[in-house]
Amino acid sequence: METLSPLDRLLKLVGKLPGIGPRSARRVVLHLLKKRDALLQPLIDALIDVRDHLKTCTTCGNWDMTDPCQLCQNPKRDDSVLCVVADVADLWAMERSLAFQGRYHVLGGTLSALDGVQPEHLRLESLVKRCTTGVVREVVLALNVTIDGQTTAHYIASLLHPTGVKITRLASGVPVGGELDYLDDGTIHTAMQARMAV
Amino acid sequence: METLSPLDRLLKLVGKLPGIGPRSARRVVLHLLKKRDALLQPLIDALIDVRDHLKTCTTCGNWDMTDPCQLCQNPKRDDSVLCVVADVADLWAMERSLAFQGRYHVLGGTLSALDGVQPEHLRLESLVKRCTTGVVREVVLALNVTIDGQTTAHYIASLLHPTGVKITRLASGVPVGGELDYLDDGTIHTAMQARMAV
Numbered sequence: 001m002e003t004l005s006p007l008d009r010l011l012k013l014v015g016k017l018p019g020i021g022p023r024s025a026r027r028v029v030l031h032l033l034k035k036r037d038a039l040l041q042p043l044i045d046a047l048i049d050v051r052d053h054l055k056t057c058t059t060c061g062n063w064d065m066t067d068p069c070q071l072c073q074n075p076k077r078d079d080s081v082l083c084v085v086a087d088v089a090d091l092w093a094m095e096r097s098l099a100f101q102g103r104y105h106v107l108g109g110t111l112s113a114l115d116g117v118q119p120e121h122l123r124l125e126s127l128v129k130r131c132t133t134g135v136v137r138e139v140v141l142a143l144n145v146t147i148d149g150q151t152t153a154h155y156i157a158s159l160l161h162p163t164g165v166k167i168t169r170l171a172s173g174v175p176v177g178g179e180l181d182y183l184d185d186g187t188i189h190t191a192m193q194a195r196m197a198v
Numbered sequence: 199m200e201t202l203s204p205l206d207r208l209l210k211l212v213g214k215l216p217g218i219g220p221r222s223a224r225r226v227v228l229h230l231l232k233k234r235d236a237l238l239q240p241l242i243d244a245l246i247d248v249r250d251h252l253k254t255c256t257t258c259g260n261w262d263m264t265d266p267c268q269l270c271q272n273p274k275r276d277d278s279v280l281c282v283v284a285d286v287a288d289l290w291a292m293e294r295s296l297a298f299q300g301r302y303h304v305l306g307g308t309l310s311a312l313d314g315v316q317p318e319h320l321r322l323e324s325l326v327k328r329c330t331t332g333v334v335r336e337v338v339l340a341l342n343v344t345i346d347g348q349t350t351a352h353y354i355a356s357l358l359h360p361t362g363v364k365i366t367r368l369a370s371g372v373p374v375g376g377e378l379d380y381l382d383d384g385t386i387h388t389a390m391q392a393r394m395a396v
Binding site: 005006007009010013014016017018019020024026027028029030031032033036039040041042043044046047048049050051053054063064065087088089092 | 203204205207208211212214215216217218222224225226227228229230231234237238239240241242244245246247248249251252261262263285286287290
């Protein structure tokens with residue numbers, strides 16, 4: 001193994017982050033080095049802080065400083081509706097939209113034959129368990145409208161069917177602000193099929 | 199001042215890096231959290247390593263683990279030619295091109311009336327000093343072809359004139375791989391004026 005200089009090692013690591021190539025990595029590292037007190041040191045502190053204090057909520061799979069997480073602890077949220085998301089990123093997106101006031105369940109991915117993600121790799125067992133306590137009345141499957149997302153949704157639906165809870169999914173159709181001219185055929189087709197009375 | 203959670207603080211800091219907005223910051227942070235052992239920990243180590251060991255070369259202004267830097271120490275490089283660059287990023291770009299085998303001098307920026315960068319903010323005094331020892335015979339001004347870069351080049355040229363060293367600058371013209379159709383008028387104009395015999 002070749003020994004890299006600390007600077008090259010940092011450049012290589014930053015270049016591995018999603019959306020950052022070798023060129024952006026150089027920009028980021030140079031920026032950090034120019035602002036050592038204002039940015040480099042706080043960034044190191046924040047990374048260490050997150051490394052040391054971030055926990056995975058054993059109830060829902062969210063990441064937070066506490067376990068159970070703030071969302072699971074919040075007494076104002078509706079225990080009877082459970083929103084199933086693939087990832088913490090999706091949970092954050094749902095929370096930003098302010099569209100949902102129930103509890104969450106993070107799967108930790110979606111089923112994928114290509115990537116070898118099998119049902120046992122997802123947090124499905126605890127999902128079924130949460131649905132059999134009698135508290136949960138509805139499960140909203142908020143999964144990506146992709147092959148993998150929809151495969152996972154079907155799998156979960158069949159898994160939860162025996163529990164008797166109501167299973168719903170997010171509507172699909174024309175996104176808000178979307179222009180028909182720029183939409184793919186699949187979305188227009190779906191929106192037409194699911195057309196609503198005005 | 200509001201108290202942010204460690205996660206929000208990290209998101210805010212990552213979002214301050216050049217080329218990374220709030221959306222990419224979330225992607226980067228989620229990626230780091232998913233790969234704590236493989237990426238988060240090595241990144242923390244590399245950042246601390248660079249913070250603790252990176253020095254600014256007192257001779258040329260480059261950043262390196264040693265002072266003088268590797269480039270200044272390298273006995274194979276030509277002492278008689280000095281390449282003046284605005285920033286360490288530009289020095290790296292020059293080194294990647296393998297076009298130059300002399301020594302460097304990093305200014306630490308360019309003169310800019312708009313940003314209030316005055317001559318005393320740049321490493322100009324030490325540049326003049328290096329040019330008066332009799333070792334340096336040529337100074338190549340490798341500055342950006344922008345208003346600020348060219349202003350700085352003119353200023354340095356007048357500053358070094360009394361020392362008697364030869365002052366050159368990088369050629370400007372059509373970039374390699376450049377298509378005339380997509381080039382700005384200024385570049386075409388410059389390339390025509392500086393046309394060469396084939």
